[in-house]
Amino acid sequence: GAGVSQTPSNKVTEKGKYVELRCDPISGHTALYWYRQSLGQGPEFLIYFQGTGAADDSGLPNDRFFAVRPEGSVSTLKIQRTERGDSAVYLCASSKSGELFFGEGSRLTVL
């Protein structure tokens, strides 16, 4: 596609539920990033993929968060046992040469 596509754009869930957020990067971009942005803050790094492998997952806050990119293209961010503090906009970005191009984000609200 022309840009980074993220689904769903909005997700409302209840505390304790499991959610999946999907990212479809720009065609040909090998690097894919997940960030989380809370109100009034800059994007916070979560994880970065180079191809299929997670090159750096140092930003994942705890083991409830997991991300995969099995075929080196689409990525899924998975959050188990959601907590209210997980509420944020989850941004996906892809890159070919160091410049990140962001999707419109998935706004997660945990009630």
Added chain:
Amino acid sequence: QKEVEQNSGPLSVPEGAIASLNCTYSDRGSQSFFWYRQYSGKSPELIMFIYSNGDKEDGRFTAQLNKASQYVSLLIRDSQPSDSATYLCAVNILSGSEKLVFGKGTKLTVNP
């Protein structure tokens, strides 16, 4: 010390003035520096990047990098109301990966 620091503002300038946005970073080995603009409710969009010391100009935007001082800035000349947004500084932190670390952003308002 945070890895990337910005004055959160808000910064308010009149239309036609020069807006100056500043950013400092902690990792002296950082090589790549980016400025993103984020309109309210939208995702960040890349407006400038700079890799070498000195100035880089693109239209009304000038990025300035001083690696010795670990300082990068963005100047917006002839500011327009449409420039009103949050400006995010991002730095490629050398930690063995290609991750970009963002500052909190500076909110700019250009008053007509």
